[in-house]
Amino acid sequence: MTTHPTPGPTLDFSSERGEKPAPERADLLGGAGPSEFGSFDAHHPPAQELLDDCVHCGFCLPTCPTYALWGEEMDSPRGRIYLMEMAEKGEIPLEGSFTTHIDRCLGCMACVTACPSGVQYDRLLEATRPQIERNVPRSRSDRWFREAIFALFPYKRRLRAASLGGALYQRLRPKSMDKLLARVPERFGRLVAMESLLPPVSVRDAFRRMPERTPGIGPRRGRVGLLTGCVQDVFFHPVNEATARVLAAEGWDVIAPREQACCGALGLHAGREAEAIERAKKLIAVFERAQVDTIATNVAGCGSSMKEYGELLADDPEWAERAAAFAAKVRDISEVVDETLADARARRHPIEARVVYHDACHLGHAQKIRSEPRRVLRAIPGVELLELPEAEICCGSAGIYNMLQPQAASDLGHRKAGNIRGTGADLLVTANPGCLLQIRKYLGADLPMLHPIQLVDASIRGVRPPEMG
Amino acid sequence: MTDTITPRSLDELRDAVIDRPGTIRIAGAGTAHDWAGTPEPADTVLDTTGLSGIVTHNPGDMTVEVWAGTPFGALQTDLGEHHQRVAVDPARAAEGATLGGLFATADAGPRSLQYGSLRDLVIGATIVLADGTVARSGGHVIKNVAGYDLTKLLHGAQGTLGVLARLVLRLHPTPQVTATVAASCERSAMAGLARRVADSPVEPTAVEWHAGRLLSLLEGSESGAEARARRLAEILGSDAAVLAPDDATQAWEAHAAAVRARSDDRAVFRFGVTPSELPRVLDALESATGVTASPRTGVATVALPADADVVATAHRRVAEAGGTSTLRQRPAGAALPAFGPAPASATVLRAVAASLDPDQRFGRGRLAPWLPLPDQTGQPTGVSA
Amino acid sequence: MPERTMEAPHGGTGNDAPGAATPPVAVGPELARAFRDVLPADLVITDEVGRRSYECDGLTGFRQIPALVVLPRDADEVAACVRVCARHGVPFVARGAGTGLSGGAMPVADGVVISLQKLRRILEIDVENRRAVLEPGVYNLEISKAAAPYGLYYAPDPSSQQVCTIGGNVAENSGGAHCLKYGFTTNHVLEMEVVLADGSVVTLGGPTGEQAGPDLRGLFIGSEGTLGICTKVTVRLLQTPETVRTVLADFPSIEAAGDTVGDIVDAAIIPAAVEMMDSLSMEASEAATGAGLTVDAPAALIIELDGPADEVEAEFSHLTAICERHGATRMHVPAEAEERQKVWKGRKAAFAAVGRISPDYIVQDGVVPRTRLAEVLTRIAEMGRDAGLRVANVFHAGDGNLHPLVLYSEAAGEHDAAEKLSTDIAELCVELGGSLSGEHGIGTDKACSMPRMFSSDDLAVMHRVRHAFDPDDRCNPGKVFPTPRLCGERPGPYRPHPLEEAGVIERL
Ligand SMILES: Cc1cc2nc3c(=O)[nH]c(=O)nc-3n(C[C@H](O)[C@H](O)[C@H](O)COP(=O)(O)OP(=O)(O)OC[C@H]3O[C@@H](n4cnc5c(N)ncnc54)[C@H](O)[C@@H]3O)c2cc1C
């Protein structure tokens, strides 16, 4: 691996808006001069053919959340691709403005959906982020913060500890704390953001474990391996339970291997490629041992990165094939349930509710799964499904984005909450824990929020859905 | 002494403009000679009626190029042979008005609800400027965005800025059938009733109120138009009926006659406001008679006493409601304000006029006071960008 | 990239540059400071990466780095920015979504880009009067979305409607598939607030079609940002038609499809839209959208009728009979709105989708009289063969508006040949009695072809009018009008410039 020198003054690239302008351009590339890949190093820079696909038509602008917020070309997909192209030609350094604008990208992939020219922005971004992680020195506070996140999130044990702290803390914390936090200076904004995201979680839920094996009811459809997830299992344990129940009710044996750990999605989407690769390998091995037909996940972000394992490990002869085989088996839970709708075994009991479904970006945009969850929900008698204005625009959660870019995330969160309120729904469902956390923060207690599978589960069991009282 | 000259070709027209010194008043059939601002006495009257007839008509392309002095009625008759028409119906057409005259006065009739005015149908023009420059803009195709749409500048210019020599127009097929639904209705009720017409799916070509009736015009195919008319009559209820063809013709003729009526002591005032303002403004014009109103476009034509204060007040009312107004025919010699208060854009108008006709040779006085008369020294006043 | 960069015609240096009379251009910290006095600092973009992001619009072949970019948030701030430009004698370019395909929003050297992307509010949907009041940055499609709950919509529908702005539409007089029946932007805009070059604000047009004095609104629409910046637009809304019927019909040849269009016109049917696609464009679009186009059909028409049910049903059977008479090989009549949307998506995504079948391409936009469609298509095919380049066709057949897409590979060095072919096609349209542009405008791209369509007198008159609005050439200078600086550098038949011979060139 060659690292590209990026000399010049080290500014604080903490990626907040309104920061100092970037250093003036390419002369700063210094004596080393542009490499064959311009300002990128030789390790998988964004491929020129992929960059060429962009015809600069701008169709992707309106659904890009950062463009919706700021209307600046550099913070649009078209602009970011243009920046990549300039960097590829060595006309601008990675450090500075380039990093700022790429950092601000939520990776929501709304642009991929909108693009008629078939630009694979997902691949471009996944090639660019590691370049930044490798080649751009981050400020100390930024580095510290990113490390903190990655030291916490992917580890169930640490998350449980944090959640325990959180649970106690939420109960004990004085009301005045909110006011105090509202006044802390901007640069602590991220800490505040992280703090306020901690969801209300009961100690019991946080420490519940999934059974390794839940037998299917009636004639068996097959063996499904369930990814329990890191955040999901700690903060949304009931979703995993509901998932297992629904799968079992529809005739699947559900295998939830104990030794599984984080799938690496959070790291992958943040450009921490090496870390993501290690996690992927471990997970593949775990599910190979479990000998399952299908690998189901109820977390949109995990699903989208597991489906990409094939590409992530393509360079590794030992793993390429295994990764591809794994990826081919991955299904979002809504896909699995949707396939069974034609001959559903479990009777659905009516639930009278006006339900608004929020497309998680990693489901709708990254995996193009939009109609499946809707069909699954419509199969519940009594459910009236409402559509959300600006459905394509991200809620601002985007993995760890809401911690790294709290201002943008908060603007998007408010926007989404406003749109949701406008529908007059009784219930919000969405298939990603990040979205649930984020939306809950801005919608407050206005509306019960569930994972779609929880609604299906309640319908099959004939009980009131949780949170709906 | 005013001389009249009647050019018969583009060259003659240009030569006339170059050769004649001094000011020029452009005249077509003279049906609107007393509209808008009162023209200053001119050195020459340029009669456009010698520039008449179709230049080219391509039925398959649905476009026609005509000389500006062509009487509108004659053009429609010619086009009718190909089952085509220019889809506007200004009342003055019946008096022999020329295309150029209708264009320069921005005149339009009831069908403007669907088709707009001539500005919406013109796709090109040839004009002659005061310095003899012959300029073309637009072209022969319906869709064309090359260069400035200069033609539009002459729409409503009232014979200032330049002489229209030729116009290229977009055509529409003549409908197989027209049907009219009449509903008796007080003026105070017209807005509500017209809204019901608009909200129905029948898509009327025109909706006009006149003499205690709301008339809705439906045009289309043989089976379609009549079915729509019956449907509309049903929607509007017991006071509405589909008129027999003769009655329909009569009703629309009466409407047009009211619009072009001349009287010895009244002036005709034409204005446009947003439809929801229309009833209020009409009510405020207490002395108005002979009202024809288009409740869905917000345009109305009324007769007012030929009194400067009354007319000035009417202009002001319309301006307060955010609309525009122009005075039309009036008793000979009556000194009445032609326009309301000058909008901010009058500065642009002056600058454009100064660029195209710096000496105000054409139609001096027609757009006064928005375009003020040149001062004694012959320099236009108030020109600034 | 740099080798393709055209230097903007307005350099502020050469004595042929318009505005040479204005004081020397002061770009630099002083100008940035002046803008920061009227805008928050982060809305004045001075860093190179930011400025370069704005160096081109949808036509990437023309690039120019602006001195700086500003993002005012409302009409007052736009006026304030224009006044800063006026005070400093700096030219400016308004920018909407930057989807223009003629280089209209390409910056001017040492000039300012005024982006209107923060003026995105829909100020009013007036249901009673059927109009909407909009800020210029509102996306075209958003208007119809906002009006839909009231059974209303905004008719002009450029293929780029999801992203292009109403301000850009006004500047370009944009059209779309449904403009055959309903007209173009100019037929739907009633009133506009405009900031002039000196920073003053005027209203053009009025609340109705009724007009007192010349139609300045009509002049401004389609003037490509050279007469001022539009900061507020009032548009008409139409009632959603009761019935919409669409047919996607495949034909054994382009000629058969063309004849069908002619017969539809002869039958006195005015469809809401008649669009034609050839097999190459269908191939691309199908790959992008899966709209259900027949990829191996030589040509297809998408014909849509809308209006009251009674009319539409009668005309529709007539229409399908005409298609059958011309040997339509397949007729697909989408049953539901959703399916219809899919067909339209196939059409509207066509330009951008061509990116899938060719590394590079040029979208051309010319118009011929409808009766000469078959002729022009044959000639285009010949010209393509001669140049050794593929040309895909997708166009508004109803009004003779062609969009030949010249496919080429930059890497294979085909750029110049492609550009020449594309220009030749546009000029062929003029030769056949048509126009250089039906909707994308002249901008930078076609300024040099203008003398093919207009005489030097025509152009000089347009220029006089321009100077009435903008005496110092500060609004988007160098666009629309040919300048020796721009056209002298171009290859091809433009030298010597006809205007040079005519001695008018100094004025331009
Ligand atoms: C894939 C694709 C398909 C297209 N299809 C069509 C089509 O079917 N029909 C069609 O007509 N066009 C089409 N276009 C062209 C383009 O979308 C239109 O010209 C559109 O109106 C441009 O809008 P914009 O907001 O992107 O303007 P920009 O590209 O930003 O600007 C265009 C011009 O308008 C000026 N301008 C922008 N805003 C203002 C303002 N507020 N006041 C004054 N001047 C302003 C700019 O200076 C520039 O000269 C297409 C483009 C693409 C990429």
Ligand code: SF4
């Ligand atoms: S991934 Fe989302 S935030 Fe990033 S450029 Fe695409 S649309 Fe914008």
Ligand code: SF4
């Ligand atoms: S929609 Fe696709 S091709 Fe168009 S600008 Fe965006 S990424 Fe590029």
